[in-house]
Amino acid sequence: MSETTVPLTIAEHAARATPDAVARQVRGLSDRAIAWLFISPTILLLLAINIFPLVWTVRLSFTNFRANRPNAKILGVGIDNYVSVLTDPDVWAAMQSTAHFLFWTILLQTALGFALAWLVDRRFKSHGFWTTVILVPMMLSPAVVGNFWTFLYQPQIGLWNYAVQFLTGIPAASFSMIGSVKLARWAIVVVDTWMWTPYVMLICLAGLRSIPGYIYEAAEVDRASPWRQFWTITVPMALPFIMLAVLFRGIENFKMFDMVNLLTNGGPGSTTEVASITLKREAFEKWRTGYSSAFAIILFVTVFGLANIYVKALNRVKSR
Amino acid sequence: MTSHWPRILRRGRMEAAAIVIIAAGVFMLLQPFSMSLYTYSFVTTLSGTALFTVVSKFPE
Numbered sequence: 001m002s003e004t005t006v007p008l009t010i011a012e013h014a015a016r017a018t019p020d021a022v023a024r025q026v027r028g029l030s031d032r033a034i035a036w037l038f039i040s041p042t043i044l045l046l047l048a049i050n051i052f053p054l055v056w057t058v059r060l061s062f063t064n065f066r067a068n069r070p071n072a073k074i075l076g077v078g079i080d081n082y083v084s085v086l087t088d089p090d091v092w093a094a095m096q097s098t099a100h101f102l103f104w105t106i107l108l109q110t111a112l113g114f115a116l117a118w119l120v121d122r123r124f125k126s127h128g129f130w131t132t133v134i135l136v137p138m139m140l141s142p143a144v145v146g147n148f149w150t151f152l153y154q155p156q157i158g159l160w161n162y163a164v165q166f167l168t169g170i171p172a173a174s175f176s177m178i179g180s181v182k183l184a185r186w187a188i189v190v191v192d193t194w195m196w197t198p199y200v201m202l203i204c205l206a207g208l209r210s211i212p213g214y215i216y217e218a219a220e221v222d223r224a225s226p227w228r229q230f231w232t233i234t235v236p237m238a239l240p241f242i243m244l245a246v247l248f249r250g251i252e253n254f255k256m257f258d259m260v261n262l263l264t265n266g267g268p269g270s271t272t273e274v275a276s277i278t279l280k281r282e283a284f285e286k287w288r289t290g291y292s293s294a295f296a297i298i299l300f301v302t303v304f305g306l307a308n309i310y311v312k313a314l315n316r317v318k319s320r
Numbered sequence: 321m322t323s324h325w326p327r328i329l330r331r332g333r334m335e336a337a338a339i340v341i342i343a344a345g346v347f348m349l350l351q352p353f354s355m356s357l358y359t360y361s362f363v364t365t366l367s368g369t370a371l372f373t374v375v376s377k378f379p380e
Contacts, residue, residue: 086359095358099350298362302349305342305369308376312335 054300061293068287081294091295093270094278100185101192101260101274102253106246108193113200114242118234120201121208138198146262149191153177153263178264184272188260192253200245207241208234240317247310251303275299325379334375341368 008016015023029037061081065074085091120131137145152160153176161172177187211233219229257276260266266273266281273281279299283292345365348357 082362086362087355089355092355092358095350096352099352102350298349301362301366301369302346305365305372306346308369308372309339309342312339 057293057296060290061297063290065289065293066287067283067289077290081291082298084291085295085298090270091275091278094273094275097185097270097272098254098256098274101188101256101272102250104186104189105192105196105253106249108189109197109200109249110242110246112193112197113245114204114238116197116201117204117208120205134201135198137195140195142195142258143262145191145195146259149187149194150178150263153187155179179268181268181271184264184268188263188272191259191263192256195259196249196252200249203241203245203248204238207238210241211237240313243313244310244317247306247313251306251310254303254306255299329375329378331375331378331380334378335372338368338372338375341365341371344368 062076062078063074064077066072116134120127120134152158155161155173155176158172158177160177161175164170164175165172175183177183177190215233215237216229219233224232255276256274257280260272260274260277261280264272266277275295276299279292279295282288282295342365345361345363345368348361348364351357
């Protein structure tokens with residue numbers, strides 16, 4: 001009589017593959033203990049790469065430590081580093097550059113993102129293809145974007161200057177987007193807007209598609225004009241999603257480093273020196289590790305505060 | 321079952337207050353008008369964040 005073989009489940013395969021010595025140790029453990037056994041490597045990793053550096057940075061922020069002089073005596077300076085950062089006119093100027101970058105990128109990305117979402121939501125012919133095309137910039141790496149926009153902004157060979165010449169008549173070689181004090185701030189705003197408007201569009205599109213159709217039908221029965229429908233139905237109902245996009249882009253752009261570093265490196269002078277570029281200079285060019293740790297903690301607390309508001313807004317959207 | 325938690329200390333209201341303090345701190349950090357506001361921005365944001373962390377554990 002032939003023996004019938006029953007296929008093994010994944011758990012049975014795993015049980016058979018486990019060496020006897022390990023199996024003997026695991027057998028008899030409670031479900032809770034096994035759960036802890038599985039998540040403990042992740043918790044250890046999190047402690048090692050997130051929590052420990054944070055605690056260490058807080059500790060360094062109260063000292064005069066300099067990373068280029070590891071053998072020098074480390075002295076506690078109390079809150080002196082925090083006082084220095086918060087009374088430094090250069091850091092305040094960097095914060096204002098960050099504010100300019102934040103304000104204009106959020107304004108432009110929200111306006112353009114919502115407009116694009118509204119257009120894509122019309123479901124015109126081949127809207128799927130155009131949605132994919134619009135989404136391409138946000139799929140690129142910021143390093144790649146920074147490099148190729150550096151070429152696009154070249155006064156001699158860059159496409160941007162020729163496009164401006166074509167549209168306005170201003171000679172292409174007469175201005176440099178990333179070399180000019182007046183234009184450099186706008187150069188980084190343009191690139192960030194180009195890259196991240198599709199992301200805002202996606203969030204707004206989710207908001208627009210969550211509005212039930214019967215509300216518009218009821219409005220049409222009441223003879224509400226399309227303009228009135230837009231301001232009294234579309235905008236209020238999509239507003240939590242727009243707020244979510246604004247907060248997310250706000251947090252991301254507050255920390256902006258890679259793209260600005262590649263495009264202008266804070267220049268010309270310190271025109272585009274946003275907070276993270278100043279932090280890098282203090283930490284790795286001037287080697288004021290204690291001072292830059294205090295600066296990093298100030299930025300961290302700000303981002304953490306904004307993230308709290310973001311989570312609150314996200315929960316409100318989820319509960320809708 | 322009715323909660324004996326004081327109405328003024330309910331989570332929603334306290335979280336809203338914490339959010340206003342955080343937003344004020346961020347504005348003070350980024351504004352170009354007054355160095356004094358900039359100097360006290362961190363303390364404001366830190367208080368708002370600490371308050372938010374505490375009150376988010378309060379009952380509704």
